[in-house]
Amino acid sequence: MKSWWFTEDCYPYLPDENSYRSIRVELPNIHCDPQKASELYNRYLDLWCAADELGLEIMVNEHHQTATCMVPAAPIMIGILARQTERARLLILGNPLPNRNQPVRVAEEMAMIDVISKGRLECGFVRSVPYEAAAANILPYKGTERLWEAHDLILKAWTTHDGPFNFEGRWYHHRQVNIWPRPWQQPHPPVWVTMGSAGTAVPVAEHDYVGAAFLAGYPRIRSIFRGYRDAYLAAHGKPAPFDRLAYLALCYVGENEREAEDGANHLMWYMQANKVAEQWQNPPGYHSPPIAAAVMRGVASPGIPVNPTLDQQMAHGNVFAGTPDQVYEQIKAFWEYSGGFGHMMIMGQAGFLSDADALKSMRLYTDEVYPRLRELTERSDPAEVAERSRAMANKESADLGNFGIEFVR
Amino acid sequence: MKLQGIDLDVARMGSGPPLLMLHGGDGPVAGMPFATRLAEKFEIIAPVHPGFARTRIPDHFDCINDLVYLYLDLLDKLDLRETLLVGFSMGGWVAAEMATMTTERLSRLALVNSVGVKVGGRDDRDIADVLAVPGERLAEIMFHDPSMMPDFADMSEEQLETVTANRMALGVYTWDPYMHNPKLPGRLHRVTIPVHFIWGASDGVVSVDYGRGFCAMIPGATMTVIEKAGHVPHMEQPDRFVEALLAFAN
Secondary structure (H helix, E strand, C coil), rough: EEEEEEEEECCCCCHHHHCCCCCCCCCCHHHHHHHHHHHHHHHHHHHHHHHHHHCCCEECCCCCCCCCCCCCCHHHHHHHHHHHCCCCEEEEEEEEHHCCHHHHHHHHHHHHHHHHCCCEEEEEEEEECHHHHHHHCCCCHHHHHHHHHHHHHHHHHHCCCCCCCCCCCCCCCEEEECCCCCCCCCCCCCCCCCCCCCHHHHHHHHHHCCEEEEECCCHHHHHHHHHHHHHHHHHCCCCCCCCHHHEEEEEEECCCHHHHHHHHHHHCCCHHCCCHHHHHCCCCCCCCCHHHHHHHHHHCCCCCCCCCHHHHHHHHHHEEEEHHHHHHHHHHHHHHHHHCCCCEEEEEEEEECCHHHHHHHHHHHHHHHHHHHHHHHHHHCCHHHHHHHCCCCCCCCCCCCCCCCCCCC | CCCCEEECEEEEEECCEEEEECEECCECCCCCCCHHHCCCCCEEEHHHHHHHHEECCCCCCCCCHHHHHHHHHHHHHHHCCCEEEECCHHHHHHHHHHHHCCCEEEEEEECCCCCCCCCCCCCCCCCCCCCCCHHHHHHHCCCCHHCCCCCCCHHCCCHHHHHHHHHHHHHHCCCCCCCCCCCHHHHHHHHCCCCEEEEECCCCCHHHHHHHHHHHHCCEEEEEECCCCCCHHHHHHHHHHHHHHHHCCC
């Protein structure tokens, strides 16, 4: 089990929520004070450096035109960390390929980071979320198809070492591809791709890449991971090892329940501040017509749930919070239900959570939760865990049992 | 009808000289009262742009020219001659592009609140971003009388899915450059048949000034402005719309 520490780099100093329609796409940047932004960037970089020192791996992502995430160019953040960290694996999850018109440029950026970091890059590719369409001015129609074609070009750029090659696909065209540098890791850096459904998991499994699910919770995790495992077995003739699957949740570990509740409530800013106008959630061609219709009706949310509360999100398996024992048990229960995974991605900072509190949780996780999760995966057999998961009855939410009866209210 | 290997839905009604009718981004209009009236004088041929009204978008389709060549083929396949070509909004864009290529099978061209060109500077939003406006604003920019706008809340699941599928198809054909072809103004001189613009005065998608600017790009083109109508004068003022079109056709 590897654990990856992540923050979205939010800008939390927002005006009154009733004064704007959407935190994404259209919130005027007059509300962004560059001086405050600079302080925030440097704080977040320090937190990532702390994760490196503690023994956690590092994850970075990007979003555009939003106060929820001030990183519109993840390669820049990871480029800084490639130089400033010593040890951690550096995961970018990910490059929004359908919104990058030049896949070869992505291949170049990633190769550069891989070389600077001496082979520590883990390179994620994502289709990106609906809110990105307007910011990128890219129609999200056939985004998945474009993701995989861009991927093909990038992989070829990374692995071709005998001079320029030609690529003229359905979506991308590049006639003289010959990137410098080539990646440090051979034949190429590990690849991750996000999965939102059993169907999107299939090509990820077939490529033997790490499949990552974000905040899928109890309601969706099993179908996604099962889709991956079934496709993996069919393609490779053996069960998927744990290290092929990854899960992202919000996580806060406190010394006691009160501390944990306080920290977790700070993290909930990430979900609660995500006020997004409907038109940005539903750009043409992102969702299939039935899903788009459901979003229009307001009965489906394309990503983050509407009006999330901590207890509801903990029950769903989207937030793990408590004392070290409680967090371990929560993750273990979810891990067993999901059929097992080898990468725990932790959103460990959001909103106004102080650096001291973020660090405290990071340390408690590293010292007291992480070793037990490692042991859990080391002593378990992936096929058996998957088998046991298959036999479990469907669950929409966790039974939080005795954990924090006081806490979840 | 099979055309270019595509199953193309084509509504046909009425009799008389041929009228090829190209709908806008809100979907097929051949079932509307104004069309019934036109069918008394014309043989109406009204294809459904692939992707609209729950038809399939062919895998290789991704821009307006895909429709342009499709309908040039349709004119040939049906051997239409002396055709009155009428285009609404994005259908007007298709029609204008067709006419710059060849007017061999056309007699006249009518453009109704049509998009397709840029009339302002690069910082001017000539054409409202209908793919980005909030739902409640859409009624205001589309209609003179916003209460004409169908209420999504009253729609069946299937109807709403059709709305979202139409919106996806609209995006596929018009996303970038948005709703226009920068090259079109330089080609419009090739349109040598009579051209008439019909425009709803209260259009919030493309203003009357936009229509006048577009009209001025085609030598000899004329324009009728219909009061108390927005982007869809054929829906809001069907009688005056038909009157204007018939006056042009005769």
